[in-house]
Amino acid sequence: MAQDLRQAITSVAGRPGPLLSAYLSVNADIPENQRRAYLVRLRDAMNDEGVPEGLQQRVREYTEDETHPGARTLAIFAEEDGLFEIYRLQVDVPESFRWGDPYVAPLMLALDEYEPYGAAVLDAERFRYFVVSPLSTAHGDEEMKANGFREVNVHPSEPYPRGGGSTDLDPAGRKHQSNIHTFYKELAGLTRDVTFREGVQRLILAGPRERTAEFRRTLPNDLQERVVAEEHVDLGAPEGELLDRLEAVRERAEHEREKELLDKIRESGVRGLDETVAALQEENRVYHLAALWELEADIRWCDNDQLAIHDVSSEECPFCGRKTRLRTLTDVLIDLAAARGARLDFVLGEDENTETLRDEFGGIAGLTRF
Ligand SMILES: [Zn+2]
Numbered sequence: 001m002a003q004d005l006r007q008a009i010t011s012v013a014g015r016p017g018p019l020l021s022a023y024l025s026v027n028a029d030i031p032e033n034q035r036r037a038y039l040v041r042l043r044d045a046m047n048d049e050g051v052p053e054g055l056q057q058r059v060r061e062y063t064e065d066e067t068h069p070g071a072r073t074l075a076i077f078a079e080e081d082g083l084f085e086i087y088r089l090q091v092d093v094p095e096s097f098r099w100g101d102p103y104v105a106p107l108m109l110a111l112d113e114y115e116p117y118g119a120a121v122l123d124a125e126r127f128r129y130f131v132v133s134p135l136s137t138a139h140g141d142e143e144m145k146a147n148g149f150r151e152v153n154v155h156p157s158e159p160y161p162r163g164g165g166s167t168d169l170d171p172a173g174r175k176h177q178s179n180i181h182t183f184y185k186e187l188a189g190l191t192r193d194v195t196f197r198e199g200v201q202r203l204i205l206a207g208p209r210e211r212t213a214e215f216r217r218t219l220p221n222d223l224q225e226r227v228v229a230e231e232h233v234d235l236g237a238p239e240g241e242l243l244d245r246l247e248a249v250r251e252r253a254e255h256e257r258e259k260e261l262l263d264k265i266r267e268s269g270v271r272g273l274d275e276t277v278a279a280l281q282e283e284n285r286v287y288h289l290a291a292l293w294e295l296e297a298d299i300r301w302c303d304n305d306q307l308a309i310h311d312v313s314s315e316e317c318p319f320c321g322r323k324t325r326l327r328t329l330t331d332v333l334i335d336l337a338a339a340r341g342a343r344l345d346f347v348l349g350e351d352e353n354t355e356t357l358r359d360e361f362g363g364i365a366g367l368t369r370f
Helices: 002-013 031-036 038-049 053-065 105-113 177-197 209-218 239-267 273-282 329-340 352-360
Strands: 019-025 073-078 084-089 096-100 117-122 127-132 150-152 202-207 227-232 269-271 286-292 298-302 307-309 325-328 343-347 364-368
Touching (some): 019 038, 019 053, 053 073, 117 177, 117 209, 117 239, 177 209, 202 239, 239 269, 239 364, 286 329, 286 352, 329 343, 343 352
Parallel strands (some): 117 202, 202 227, 286 343
Antiparallel strands (some): 019 073, 073 084, 117 127, 286 364
16 A cells, blocks of 8 residues: 555656645644644645645635544645645644645655554454554545544454354353464464554554453564554443544554654764754765754755755855755755655654753754664
8 A cells, every 4th residue: 555655656756747735734633723724824825835726726625625634634736737636644744835846755754754553452252453554545345433543354264253242142151261362363363464464563452451461472473573552441432432542552652662763862873953964964874863843943955966055154055056045944854864765753742752852952863874
């Protein structure tokens, strides 16, 4: 699926333009998006960028019709006559708008950096598997659910009493531990298949504590390594509640992952704007970047060399002598990271990670190869 998407992106990137590339934050948890204020930002940005009126109208109609976008970011690519594609990203990407050449770097980065999560939800007789990935799209008979989760159907061969509340099945007394064990063994194999097929890197197990612990022991080693959390949940709870719990676990696991990244950077990395940009751009030794989501800074850029210029006052490029321009640091980081093959994690919110990054690392830092 990610592979198909990469092809779609490549085909957008290869178009001559002009086209609209827009990354619109629609995340309802971000205060700036209350009462769908993003619609106003989109309208203003399209005006500023000089998007033709007819196209503006089409994009506005599409976005205004969506009262609940079911995503954190909408990635929009639209031509005046032709291409009109909207991707729903389950990740936060810095907002940007461009009319002209296609701008796909933020989407590429989102694909590279956000690992799909899987969640196996189980008890003694039921099993469900959910996947959430940066671009969750439901296919076949699947259904998109809350928080970008979609359910993947897993069918064990044994006719176990699963979920449906069948009446001809016996109460718990008859289900011996060995039956459950056999059930789990088969499910472990199926879970492994689904996990690898879906490209899931990080696995959450959810259910009654003793069941998830047992299931975890049944998993093959290469799958055990991907388990990032065991969460005690009641499968009888409403589905919306369950998915909210899973999303909370996912966010906690992401927070931990960020913290580990920052710890590693502290041990062997670069920090601060000058040092990080030099290591990324000139020395090409940064493979994983962490940057504050709200980096309020501009930097000089040479379009001809596709390079950041360290001296913010130099209107002429020191390499080729052409005119430079000011760009937001965030845009420049996205382009440099994409060009150098570095992962880029934006750290947002207000927590210990953003504090570390802001106060200790000066807003931007990177993990280095050597
Ligand atoms: Zn230059």
